[in-house]
Amino acid sequence: MGENCGVHGCSLNRRRATKVISFHDIMRIKDQEWRSSLVASLGREFTKEKLKMKSRKHLYICSRHFEEKCIVQGKKCHLVMSATTAAVLKAYGAPGAEKTAEFISLTDRFFDCLNGISLTDNKFDRRGYTSVDDARFKFLDDFLIYLRDWKNLVEAKKAENLTASERNRMFISAPTYNGIRVTVQSFVEVTRYLLQHGCAFVLPRKMCQDPLEEHFGRHRSQQRRCSNPTLYQFGYQENKLRIQRCLALQMPAKGNTRGAKRTTDPVVLSSSPIKRRTTEK
Numbered sequence: 001m002g003e004n005c006g007v008h009g010c011s012l013n014r015r016r017a018t019k020v021i022s023f024h025d026i027m028r029i030k031d032q033e034w035r036s037s038l039v040a041s042l043g044r045e046f047t048k049e050k051l052k053m054k055s056r057k058h059l060y061i062c063s064r065h066f067e068e069k070c071i072v073q074g075k076k077c078h079l080v081m082s083a084t085t086a087a088v089l090k091a092y093g094a095p096g097a098e099k100t101a102e103f104i105s106l107t108d109r110f111f112d113c114l115n116g117i118s119l120t121d122n123k124f125d126r127r128g129y130t131s132v133d134d135a136r137f138k139f140l141d142d143f144l145i146y147l148r149d150w151k152n153l154v155e156a157k158k159a160e161n162l163t164a165s166e167r168n169r170m171f172i173s174a175p176t177y178n179g180i181r182v183t184v185q186s187f188v189e190v191t192r193y194l195l196q197h198g199c200a201f202v203l204p205r206k207m208c209q210d211p212l213e214e215h216f217g218r219h220r221s222q223q224r225r226c227s228n229p230t231l232y233q234f235g236y237q238e239n240k241l242r243i244q245r246c247l248a249l250q251m252p253a254k255g256n257t258r259g260a261k262r263t264t265d266p267v268v269l270s271s272s273p274i275k276r277r278t279t280e281k
Contacts, residue, residue, distance in 0.1 A: 005062040117205040128203040
């Protein structure tokens with residue numbers, strides 16, 4: 001069945017709708033009282049239709065029946081992990097929401113500390129780093145301690161006969177935790193090293209490992225199925241790549257990198273004879 005809007009008098013279908021109109025399945029709402037109020041507001045008064053709705057697994061409402069402020073667009077989902085959301089949870093959240101608000105607040109500051117692009121930003125956490133004794137380094141270390149203590153607390157739940165799946169839902173995923181830990185430790189060490197060796201400031205958002213991934217991606221494409229090249233094979237491939245750069249050949253980026261933006265002069269092929277080299281007598 002197609003995804004049709006369930007509001008009485010609205011026959012809009014997802015296939016005929018434009019990209020700016022979204023469809024929302026209200027049957028997925030876990031709050032039964034809120035879900036029932038939405039179903040009652042559809043304006044359908046016929047008994048047969050009501051009986052039919054109760055047996056439906058999906059019931060959609062298009063975004064034309066909501067106010068613009070009620071719908072969070074995909075590009076604005078990052079605003080959920082913000083200081084404003086944390087403040088609202090602390091003020092109006094249900095009992096026990098303080099820990100969630102604390103996690104959102106710490107995560108928001110964590111992203112700010114790693115996304116500085118200016119030295120004059122209005123928010124201190126989004127400024128560049130100019131000192132090895134910056135207070136944000138201490139915050140990043142404390143953030144790792146916060147996550148580690150949370151992880152240890154969840155692992156202690158083994159004595160309460162909780163399954164591994166239940167414990168995993170009580171903490172962020174293992175790849176996310178390891179990624180944050182590696183990112184923070186490497187960022188702090190690299191930033192302090194740069195500041196101690198002549199850099200006046202460091203802008204975190206300018207750090208990018210795409211050129212490095214792009215380079216080794218070319219190595220993988222050269223090696224084909226061999227995933228463990230020898231030192232001789234790696235050197236041979238490196239020489240091939242170096243020759244390509246010298247000839248200014250086009251080297252498209254491969255993999256999940258955006259590629260380095262370089263301006264290369266086109267290669268001009270000519271059939272004119274090469275000048276004879278003169279020898280000294």
